[in-house]
Amino acid sequence: MSRGISIAVVGSGYVGLVATACFAEIGHRVICVDNDEAKLKTLAEGGVPIHEDYLPELLDRHRGHSVEFTSDLKAATQAAQAIFIAVGTPQSRTGNADLSYVDAVASEIARSIDEYKVIVEKSTVPVYTNEWIRRVIERNGVPRELFDIASNPEFLREGTAVVDFLHADRVVLGADTERAGDLLKRIYTPLTSGAYYRSANMVPGPRGEEDPPPVLLTSTKAAEIIKHASNAFLATKISFINVVANICEEAGADVEQVARGIGMDSRIGPKFLRAGVGYGGSCFPKDVAAFRHVAEQMGIDFTLLKEVAKINDEQKRRFFQKVRSALWTLRGKKIGVLGLAFKGGTDDIRESPALDIVRQMLHEGSIVSAYDPAATERAREVIPSGPQLRYVDDPYAAAQDAEALVILNEWQEFAELDLKRLHYTLRYPIIIDGRNLYDPAVMLEHGFTYLSVGRPGLSHTRDAAVGQRLP
Numbered sequence: 001m002s003r004g005i006s007i008a009v010v011g012s013g014y015v016g017l018v019a020t021a022c023f024a025e026i027g028h029r030v031i032c033v034d035n036d037e038a039k040l041k042t043l044a045e046g047g048v049p050i051h052e053d054y055l056p057e058l059l060d061r062h063r064g065h066s067v068e069f070t071s072d073l074k075a076a077t078q079a080a081q082a083i084f085i086a087v088g089t090p091q092s093r094t095g096n097a098d099l100s101y102v103d104a105v106a107s108e109i110a111r112s113i114d115e116y117k118v119i120v121e122k123s124t125v126p127v128y129t130n131e132w133i134r135r136v137i138e139r140n141g142v143p144r145e146l147f148d149i150a151s152n153p154e155f156l157r158e159g160t161a162v163v164d165f166l167h168a169d170r171v172v173l174g175a176d177t178e179r180a181g182d183l184l185k186r187i188y189t190p191l192t193s194g195a196y197y198r199s200a201n202m203v204p205g206p207r208g209e210e211d212p213p214p215v216l217l218t219s220t221k222a223a224e225i226i227k228h229a230s231n232a233f234l235a236t237k238i239s240f241i242n243v244v245a246n247i248c249e250e251a252g253a254d255v256e257q258v259a260r261g262i263g264m265d266s267r268i269g270p271k272f273l274r275a276g277v278g279y280g281g282s283c284f285p286k287d288v289a290a291f292r293h294v295a296e297q298m299g300i301d302f303t304l305l306k307e308v309a310k311i312n313d314e315q316k317r318r319f320f321q322k323v324r325s326a327l328w329t330l331r332g333k334k335i336g337v338l339g340l341a342f343k344g345g346t347d348d349i350r351e352s353p354a355l356d357i358v359r360q361m362l363h364e365g366s367i368v369s370a371y372d373p374a375a376t377e378r379a380r381e382v383i384p385s386g387p388q389l390r391y392v393d394d395p396y397a398a399a400q401d402a403e404a405l406v407i408l409n410e411w412q413e414f415a416e417l418d419l420k421r422l423h424y425t426l427r428y429p430i431i432i433d434g435r436n437l438y439d440p441a442v443m444l445e446h447g448f449t450y451l452s453v454g455r456p457g458l459s460h461t462r463d464a465a466v467g468q469r470l471p
């Protein structure tokens with residue numbers, strides 16, 4: 001492995017914390033900076049504030065040796081050769097990204113620069129942000145030869161972020177000077193040379209010594225656009241398949257077969273063609289809006305992205321309508337809910353379609369028992385339990401005496417339920433599955449009325465599923 005490089009990571013959210021742990025894992029010395037003292041204390045004492053596979057193990061492995069947590073951005077900047085900015089870029093009211101955190105951090109970095117530094121954007125930012133950061137730093141009196149701005153977007157998915165980092169599809173390095181590009185390349189050499197995959201206790205994943213991640217060197221602006229365009233494209237793929245699913249539903253075809261058929265075309269690919277209740281999370285909704293805003297500011301019509309977001313909203317509404325149709329009216333109905341996070345494998349509830357749907361159920365007077373393996377505590381903070389809503393500890397408790405069970409995200413646990421037990425636990429054997437986790441024929445065999453997305457509804461009584469056209 002190459003000799004370790006001193007790195008500062010500013011921000012200890014999903015991106016910052018995963019980058020901190022993974023940079024240390026590939027041999028660098030990392031100082032992670034945050035201004036939230038309570039969070040820093042948790043991290044320094046061995047706690048991990050987010051649910052992410054392998055993250056606790058990696059932080060345990062490197063904490064105190066090559067990972068340090070601090071609120072002192074000045075000291076971290078002075079100690080580091082490269083400073084990665086990984087602070088939040090939330091959506092502002094107008095749809096564009098709010099870059100005030102990036103701005104504040106850039107000013108503070110500028111006041112601390114005493115020798116050459118590469119300042120790397122890791123947060124998702126609109127194109128031209130690198131130029132703004134450069135201006136901020138110059139305005140603070142730092143001579144041009146003492147710094148470069150670069151962009152190193154991340155493509156991590158929550159839940160599998162550590163594996164996505166260490167076994168990346170690609171490493172995109174956007175830099176406009178050779179010096180900055182070289183430092184970034186050296187930081188990633190343990191991965192891109194394959195050296196990391198020789199270490200005995202590497203985090204397992206798809207990459208290996210013979211098949212390391214490729215590097216793409218680009219301009220800083222191209223790297224910024226690659227990030228926004230990737231997320232916007234993936235969101236488009238999901239909205240596309242969701243509309244196709246609705247066509248399948250009306251036509252009596254199975255969207256799973258259709259998606260397989262489309263995805264077998266290597267130009268299209270099989271991934272991100274899972275129909276469901278719509279996309280959510282802290283990235284897609286925000287980045288679709290922000291990328292559209294970037295285009296708008298340039299006078300470029302990107303209405304396509306407006307439609308992508310509209311279809312996504314409509315998908316949630318349509319699914320809710322399916323629940324309502326299956327139960328006729330919702331007032332006073334007991335409904336079991338599986339899934340609160342925006343997808344399986346995470347405790348993140350930001351922009352979760354599941355929470356939107358639960359809110360609508362409550363609004364229409366249903367009595368909900370909800371379960372999620374990791375997101376319950378977070379959900380409770382935004383929708384407190386009460387006479388209409390109970391958070392429970394296992395899927396069968398959610399199903400107990402319920403008049404229907406609604407599946408809203410795709411935890412593996414939800415795809416492996418004991419169907420016999422589920423059948424006698426529910427008051428009525430109705431399952432409305434927003435993630436297509438089960439084979440409709442198997443559900444029918446087990447005596448369920450089973451409604452899913454983009455597939456013909458199947459009812460053991462042939463009358464319960466009035467919301468769907470039965471074949």
Ligand code: UGA
Binds near residue numbers: 159273343
């Ligand atoms: C997404 C991207 O996949 C990452 O590459 C990117 O780095 C990240 O955003 C980011 O910008 O930080 P993430 O938000 O963690 O990652 O989640 P995904 O796994 O991409 O799922 C996003 C949403 O789309 C979820 O609600 C998921 O349930 C939904 N989805 C995904 C579908 O409905 N169908 C699919 O086929 C795939």
